[in-house]
Amino acid sequence: MKTKIVRAVVALSLAAAALMAPTAANAYTDPAVISVSPSVAAPGGVATFTTDRAAYQGDEEIIISVTGGAAKGITLASVATETNDSLRSRAVNGYLKTPVRFPSNAKGVYSFTFTGATSGVVLHSSVTVTPAGSSTAPAKGGLAVTGFDSGNSAGLWVAGGALVLAGGAVAVGAVVRRRRSARS
Structure with missing residues (x-):
């Protein structure tokens, strides 16, 4: 006993x-880091997402999904889109370089997912949109912050x-x- x-x-x-x-899960890292310029955007403004290395294949199509308030009003290259998951861009020699225009009523945090249509490579980023004169923390690239620190x-x-x-x-x-x- x-x-x-x-x-x-x-x-x-x-x-x-x-x-x-x-x-x-703590060991996973994105295959590239996305930087956002500017890190805090204004309503109606443009933020450009770029990668530090070629994560995608050549001129691969990139499928973009956006989550946030008024996300359906986000456009690429000044072309309005109907839904937030119909955004498409192209990698340039494997690099992401995508300017995004926010609607004039944009406010809050927008979470972006960039998925390579051929390679399946998934990258994550977010950007905060605030009215002029407001201050907030800059956007974070890489994985979303989940769980506890x-x-x-x-x-x-x-x-x-x-x-x-x-x-x-x-x-x-x-x-x-x-x-x-x-x-x-």
Whole structure:
């Protein structure tokens, strides 16, 4: 019976340690970084999305999806679009260089997804549109920020470490008690 308890505690400790390990999702990086110029746009203004390297194939068609308030009013090259997922652009020698015009009633954060029609390469970016005179944080390229920040999870790491130490202490205590009872 004592052996079963020790094995259960050790298994629980190992499971807790495995849950505290970084996951594979943290290892993903976009194949290129998108920069937005300007990082904060004005309503009716233009922001240009460019990549730091050739992520797409040659002159591949790029499918653009936009999420945000009044996203259906966003245009490319001064051509109005009916829906926000019908936007198309072309890579230039594999590089993304796409100017986007925001409608005059644009406001808030717009999330962009650029997908290569042939390669399937997916890049993400966002831009904030604010009226003149307002200030806000600049846009972020790369993956969307989801979940929690690893810098703010120190308490979870400490709790996980304490759980592993407690499991080890229980296991050592059980072994010591078994040896003492065997000597008697």
